[in-house]
Amino acid sequence: MSMQVQAADFRLPAYETAKLSNGLTVYMMERHDVPLVAVRAVVRAGAVADGQQAGIANLTGDALLLGSRQFSKKEIDQRFDFRGARLTAATSADATVLQADFATDDVPALLPVMADVLQAPVWDKDEFAKLRSRTQTELRQMKESPRNVVQAYYRAMLFGNGAYANPVSGTVQSIAALEQKDIAGFYQTWYRPDNAALVVVGDFKPAVMRKELEKLFGSWKAAGTMPAAAPVGQIQPDQARVWLVNKADAVETTFVFGGKGIARNDPDYIPLQVINTILGGRFTSWLNDELRVNSGLTYGANSSFAPLAKGGSFAVSSFTATAKTEAALALAVKTYQRLWDKGIDAAALESAKAYVKGQFPPRFETNRQLAELLGDMYVSGFGREQIDHFMRDVDSLTPEKAKQLVDKHFPRDKLQMLLIGKAEQIRAVAANYGSVTELDISADGFAPVKP
Secondary structure (H helix, E strand, C coil): CCHHHHHHCCCCCCCEEEECCCCCEEEEEECCCCCEEEEEEEECCCHHHCCCCCCHHHHHHHHHHHEECCCEHHHHHHHHHHCCCEEEEEECCCCEEEEEEEEHHHHHHHHHHHHHHHHCECCCHHHHHHHHHHHHHHHHHHCCCHHHHHHHHHHHHHHCCCHHHCCCCCCHHHHHCCCHHHHHHHHHHHCCHHHEEEEEEECCCHHHHHHHHHHHHCCCCCCCCCCCCCCCCCCCCCCCEEEEEECCCCCEEEEEEEEECCECCCCCHHHHHHHHHHHHHCCCCHHHHHHHHHCCCEEEEEEEEEEECCEEEEEEEEEEEHHHHHHHHHHHHHHHHHHHHCCCCHHHHHHHHHHHHHHCHHHHCCHHHHHHHHHHHHHHCCCCHHHHCHHHHHHCCCHHHHHHHHHHHCCCCCCEEEEEECHHHHHHHHHCCCEEEEEECCCCCCCCCCC
16 A cells, blocks of 8 residues: 555544533543543634733743642642653643643643642742743843744734734733732633533543543533624735834844735645645755746745634745845745746746645644644644545645635735844845835834834
8 A cells, every 4th residue: 555545545634522511612632542641621712812912922922831729830840850851831822721641651640730729729929020030031132132022023914903913922021010919810801611621632531531521620610701802904005014123233234024924724725735845845846946946045944824713924934144135135035926927837836735645644643733733723723624534625726726816825926924033234134125114123913013
């Protein structure tokens, strides 16, 4: 049996979806190949819920690990470390995920700890002060490397006053202003069973696990009504714009340009991965070939869609020595326009299809990867058919269909561009690409100061 056929037969393993008596959604996927279990508690409380307090969702997620009603921070760390297991939290624009991975034998010892951490956090004063100060230090360090912050600026530029412009990590000043009572209030508002899902993937017996989950999570209660979600913002540029972020000591320019992308549940999500592979999604892509291999202007160039639950962005990105900014930008824009000038031929399409199919099934092999996928499905509202029909959707992409998708989804004009570099040396270049707004990287946050 050839690899080709096996790949074509890929289906998402069976899983069941249930609701506990308190409204908590549960996904259970039973897999007995390794004696491990991945558990994810996914709460729809990402940076979109920050409101005027940038970074509060992220800080709340991190603060969950500072101790709970039954376990101190030290006890939590020791229990997990002793068993070679891990418990972490991660926040994105759309959600916060409490993640635990442990051996099947350790479920009785560790699942109750995770349950208590999620449902009964205690915001220890000293631990919270340390976390807040650590977070501010990390935010200061992030700005030393433009590649760490380019997406935060770009999203602020694209989504304007919408909630998708909120920087996930917050800003130095916004984090400094947050206190325990703010975190407790945010938790009270958004952490509730009817706004969360529990994902369990791995080696367990569903009937036994279901009882255990009901026992550990079933008495979690929602208080009051949840506030309406804030509008995320729409990318509808009326003109080509450039944000020029000055980094006075920069020796290179980091740049992105593009515009509106797609949401994670867009039916065109899979075929767009194939088309983007050709443009900038692999080492032999047009962008990398032109900017790195043929001209030596950069160490690498790529393009990607960044899909979120209710929208998304698209960007071509690279970086180059300050003196080469003009040449690299011109070549990147010209190469991007090849999508329309020359289009995608059958040979390029076949090569990209083979590449994407080769990459695909390995991404969903481990319990951890499958748990992450089910969590994404909960947050972004796409079904298993996106995975199950993956091969079909890749195979059925023709040059004609590719052309339609390029016209529909890749931003062609009124491009939005972000440059981080030495402003005095690249100001004239920036002006070639739209109306310029200047910022300084040393200023707090990721958007121009509002007057």
